[in-house]
Amino acid sequence: MKKIILISILLVQIFLVQSVMGEYTGILDIGNTQYPPTGMVAGTTGLGTEEQCYYDSQCNSGYCKADENNGKKYCVSSANDCVYDGNIIEAGTSECISTDTVGTCSDSGTFSTTLCEEGKHCSGGVCVADTQSQDNSNSGENEAQNTPASSIVIGTLSNIEIVQGQTKKVKVEITNNGERDLTDVKLSLEGLPLAMYKISDESFSLLSKGEKKYSYLAFAVPEKNEIKIYTIKLTASAKDTSGVSISDSETFLLKVLPSEESKKEVNQTYLNYTNVLSDLEKKINQEKLSGNDVSEAESLLIVAKQELGEVKKKIDKGNYYEAIQLMNDVASKIDQIEQSLKQVGAESNNNSKMLWFVVYAVVIVVVALIAYYFYSERNKTTIFSELRKKVTEPEEDKTSVSYKNIKDAKFREHAKRVHQYIKNLFKKDKSGFGYAS
Numbered sequence: 001m002k003k004i005i006l007i008s009i010l011l012v013q014i015f016l017v018q019s020v021m022g023e024y025t026g027i028l029d030i031g032n033t034q035y036p037p038t039g040m041v042a043g044t045t046g047l048g049t050e051e052q053c054y055y056d057s058q059c060n061s062g063y064c065k066a067d068e069n070n071g072k073k074y075c076v077s078s079a080n081d082c083v084y085d086g087n088i089i090e091a092g093t094s095e096c097i098s099t100d101t102v103g104t105c106s107d108s109g110t111f112s113t114t115l116c117e118e119g120k121h122c123s124g125g126v127c128v129a130d131t132q133s134q135d136n137s138n139s140g141e142n143e144a145q146n147t148p149a150s151s152i153v154i155g156t157l158s159n160i161e162i163v164q165g166q167t168k169k170v171k172v173e174i175t176n177n178g179e180r181d182l183t184d185v186k187l188s189l190e191g192l193p194l195a196m197y198k199i200s201d202e203s204f205s206l207l208s209k210g211e212k213k214y215s216y217l218a219f220a221v222p223e224k225n226e227i228k229i230y231t232i233k234l235t236a237s238a239k240d241t242s243g244v245s246i247s248d249s250e251t252f253l254l255k256v257l258p259s260e261e262s263k264k265e266v267n268q269t270y271l272n273y274t275n276v277l278s279d280l281e282k283k284i285n286q287e288k289l290s291g292n293d294v295s296e297a298e299s300l301l302i303v304a305k306q307e308l309g310e311v312k313k314k315i316d317k318g319n320y321y322e323a324i325q326l327m328n329d330v331a332s333k334i335d336q337i338e339q340s341l342k343q344v345g346a347e348s349n350n351n352s353k354m355l356w357f358v359v360y361a362v363v364i365v366v367v368a369l370i371a372y373y374f375y376s377e378r379n380k381t382t383i384f385s386e387l388r389k390k391v392t393e394p395e396e397d398k399t400s401v402s403y404k405n406i407k408d409a410k411f412r413e414h415a416k417r418v419h420q421y422i423k424n425l426f427k428k429d430k431s432g433f434g435y436a437s
Contacts, residue, residue, distance in 0.1 A: 068103075068111045080109035094158050096122035104158045107168075108257070114156075126156040129177065150240035151178035152185070152207070157234065157252040164259040165223035172215045174207065174236050182207040182238040182246075187215055191232040192254065196220060207238065221256055227324045230254040258320045266320055266327065270311055273330055277304055280337050287344055297340040304333035 053064040059075035066073050069085040076083060080091035082105035089095050089105040097103035102114040102122050116127035155173030162168050176182050185204040189197060200216040207213060217234070232254055237247040258266065281301060287294045307330050314323035 080107065081105065082109060082111040084111065094125035096125060098122065100127075102127060102156070102158075106159075106161050108161055110161075112159075114158075126173075128155075129153065148178050150180050150182065150242075150244055150246045151176065152182060152236050152238050152246055152248050153177050154234060154236050154248050154250040157250050159253040159255065160219065161255045161257055162219055162221045163257045164221055164225055164227075164262055166259075167218065167220045170217040170219070172217055172234065173212060174204075174215065175212045176207045176209055178240065178246075179209060180240040180242070181209055182240055185213075185236065185238040188235050188237070189217070189232060190235070192219075192230050196222070196225075219254065223259060223261070225256055227256055227258050227262065227321060230256070255321070258324065262324075263320050266323055267315065269327060270308070270315065270323075273308055273311075273327070273334065276334055277301065277308065280334070280341070283341055284337075287341065292344050294341070294344055297337050297344070300333050300337045300340065304330050304337065307333065 053059055053073050053075050062075045062077050063079045063081075064073045065076045065079075065081060065083050067083045067086065072086075074083045074086065074088070076088055078091055082089045082091070082103070084097050084103050087095070087097070089103055089111070091105050091109055092107045094102050094104040097113065099121050100116045102116065102125060104112050104114065106112070114127070116122055119130050120127040121130055122128075153175045155175070157170065157172065160168060160170065172187070174185065174187070183206055185207045187199050187202050189199065196219060198218045198220075200218065201213075202215070204213055230253065231251065233249055233251045235247055235249045237245065239245050280297075284294045284297050284301060287297075307326055311323050311326045311330065314320070314326065
């Protein structure tokens with residue numbers, strides 16, 4: 001009986017230990033114990049299902065990166081390396097992911113694919129021209145028929161990303177695919193300021209039939225360079241032995257990314273724009289309380305605040321390139337809001353001037369009426385005084401009476417002119433608006 005009890009206690013302890021260890025190490029099912037694979041750092045044995053991972057600590061100082069194709073996670077040596085279909089593509093390189101597709105992993109770890117044009121296939125991470133052949137008996141004849149007399153080809157160039165203040169070198173392959181030797185081979189580049197690039201070997205005196213030569217493009221982005229995308233065109237030109245000129249071009253993009261200093265400036269600009277929009281909103285509300293029409297400024301403010309919200313999201317995700325592009329749109333909206341408010345202010349000033357003009361005119365009318373009233377009273381008083389003088393006093397000198405009559409006539413004429421001026425002042429013009437002069 002004691003042995004049975006001891007065995008039972010031992011089994012319970014084993015069960016408890018397994019439960020604790022399973023919780024610590026990641027056991028998924030007690031009945032079917034499974035441990036997540038430990039993984040290997042890229043470059044040790046190659047990837048497969050046995051090198052899958054679930055978190056970075058399993059990758060021996062490496063990183064656990066999701067596969068771009070199937071979503072599974074694999075160990076890579078660099079955080080910017082890419083994984084496609086179980087194969088690691090190092091940052092800044094390209095590899096063939098199928099017979100006609102090139103997979104490219106940018107310096108920042110962004111993965112993209114390029115489908116080869118018709119008549120080309122993927123080889124060594126670039127798209128190259130297909131070679132046609134039939135059976136061995138007539139392969140040489142077909143090669144002669146399909147090979148052009150003169151041909152020069154530039155190898156496919158991937159898009160480039162460079163941070164402000166940094167440099168990058170790109171290898172360029174130039175091939176003579178024709179039947180004739182080529183002379184005076186020259187490379188030229190368009191779409192970028194001269195100070196931002198240099199071609200190591202701009203010309204070759206001879207490029208023999210079937211020969212390949214290499215040159216390097218060295219790019220240097222200034223620290224204060226604009227954050228933008230350049231479309232670059234590289235052209236290789238030459239002459240064959242018969243003097244015929246031929247050329248080939250390759251177009252690619254150079255994306256300038258912000259430096260850490262520029263990122264700080266972006267964060268500060270975001271805060272500044274937030275304060276500016278807050279001040280503009282207060283001004284809009286003040287103008288609205290004054291009875292002014294600010295509908296245009298209000299609409300622009302709504303859009304600007306929405307765009308600034310998107311800027312914040314881009315910054316939080318570390319996508320400063322797109323944040324800067326949106327920031328430029330916000331700056332434009334701020335300018336438009338300020339112009340709209342200035343126009344509202346100008347219209348308000350014009351209305352104030354018109355109000356003062358009306359007040360001034362009313363004052364003139366009131367003064368004229370008062371003057372006319374006092375003149376009428378004065379005239380009545382003069383008539384009664386004259387009658388009394390005729391009864392009680394001797395007749396005044398005719399010359400004196402005549403002078404008074406002249407003064408009274410001038411005063412009446414002046415009053416009439418003032419009255420007519422007031423009427424004209426408020427007379428509408430031909431268009432029915434405004435005041436006639």
